[in-house]
Amino acid sequence: MSEPRFFELPASVSLKTVAAWADAEIYRGDETLEISEVAPLEDAGAGALVFFDNTAYLNQLEATGAAACLVGKRHREKVPEGVAVLVCSEAYRSWAMVLAHLYPAAMTPKDPLISGVSERAVVDPAAILEENITVEPGAVIGADVEIGSGTVIRANAVIGRGVKIGRDCVIGANCTVQHTVLGNRVCLHPGVCSGQDGFGYAMGPQGHLKVPQVGRVIIQDDVEIGANTTIDRGANRDTVIGEGTKIDNQVQIGHNVVVGRHCVLVSQVGLSGSCTLEDFVAIGGKTGVRGHITIGMGAQVAAVSVVNDDLAAGGRYGGTPAKPVKQWFREVAAVRKLAERGDES
Template sequence: MMIGTLAMLAEVLGARLAGDPGFAIERVDAVEEACPSSLTFAVDERYLKAAMESKAGAVLTCVEGAAQQYPGRNLLIVADARGALARILGRLEPPRPAGPFVHPSAVVDPSAHLGERVWIGPTCVVGAGAQIGDESVLLAGAQVGARAHVGRRCLLHPRALLLDGCVAGDEVVLQAAAVVGSDGFGYAFVDGRYVKIPQVGNVVLGDRVEIGANACIDRAQTGSTVIGEGTKIDNLVQVAHNCELGRHVGIAAQTGLAGTTIVGDYVRMGGQVGTKGHVRIGDRVALVGKSGVWKDITAPGIYGGSPAVEQRAELQRQVLLRQLPKLLDRVRTLERASSSAPHERPSGATREE
């Protein structure tokens, strides 16, 4: 299958073209797998040499001087290589199922409302009073609970769950086995045993939110757990009850947010970040992997470590920690030298007769 000619893609992307405008691109490949009909990519200058030396017939890059460095190469030069790559790969993505369609094995409560051109796959369940927006798709085994609301053009992958009373905005994606609306971890310790505190709130997902496979977003104890517009949550992430995440937050795998963590807009979290409950993380904060947030972080910047501090301070701390064994050896050497040296009399002291 031909994706397009170099000239066609240059027009779509607003790219500067170098080389043969009629060159036909049949596939997009990483550098290691590229072949003469491939388009490969160099998202910045670090990867340009490897891309140019690959077998790819054309290269997508944001390096302005690439045409001068590698004359004769077929190039698409853009301002944002990753954004352009996303648009090209979108042309390869399989089309979504088109409704209206309800599989015979699906269970749809008579009181549920289905919008126009909704597609519901095998063994799906749609509860009483649920609403499914126009052109939304539920793949095999997905469930929408009672009184839950799914917006327009949403996609629920196999076994994804949007449980009772929860709300998903437009163009929301729940990856396979994502759970939205599980009970929050709320218990009172009474007379020597745990007593469950009912979790009667819900979860609200803004427009264009994506929840990764096997991620869990707990419903609020009261009120709502909120995930803001455009936020992307990776696989195996836990968001506890009553958390509030702002707009366009990015959270990598195995991160855990304790209850009532408040996160601002445009925050980025690496893998395995953890937060203490009831902390606030301000707008445009970036947390490197394995950071532990024990107290509020308000100023924009890059933070790391546990407890999380500004990344420069954390790197200095790591350097000092690596030097500790040598420092300890020096201290022990000095102690041994001090203990074996003859003791001098203090100045002015006289020998007793």
């Protein structure tokens, strides 16, 4: 069978154009040099653009056959002769800006299978759909749903009664959205579940009494949520995801959680009910956060940590339980030394 290419090669552009997109300076090379593709360092050939910002890949940089390289000022002399050099403040961010121009279809998965509303979709007559909406086969849209223009509802997604979806959103295949209000330009990747019951029970010796969950989920503008992530609706107040926040695959967000603006949650993070993340918090993969605590603005938590108490704004934390990283590293070093002494005895 033929080898598929899901994102078509872009038309060639000049090095000068790439520099403008990347907010970079041409340090070495002909501004008319044509760039026809992007590639990793080790696979790059004539016409390819690469980037370099991690010295772990210095060997690949030295051997690259790329036409041009995006690089920070401190690494510009490491780029081999014959490779054009574009100097920028942050190579990875510049790389992202260039890719957005070359491959706009990869930014948001909005390439619909059809145009308009499929005859094989189920749309309640009481739903309100603005113009220029795509609803793919198998999707179900309930009563009193409102969907803004430019939004794509992918195959087999289920939009529950009364849900409000803003403009230019993408609701991925097999998503389930209920008791939720979405802003504009929200992207839910396949399998996201939003607005289901929070995990609320009054526990006791006579059995566990279910507590009705009567809140909502509020997802603000420009949020992107990865595949198979789950967001529980609030118990007695709303679960909120702040604007610009990016959430990876398979994250669990409990009821009444408030996630601030421009936070980053990596795969398999678990946020227990009623915890609060202030703006610009970043949490590494497989980290658990206890309920009813606050992580301050700009704090960063390392992967595979457990957050049991409030964390101050701006700090870097890790471990079980999470603590300032310098303290954590000292404790790890001390345990290692004790283990080594035990081996010697």
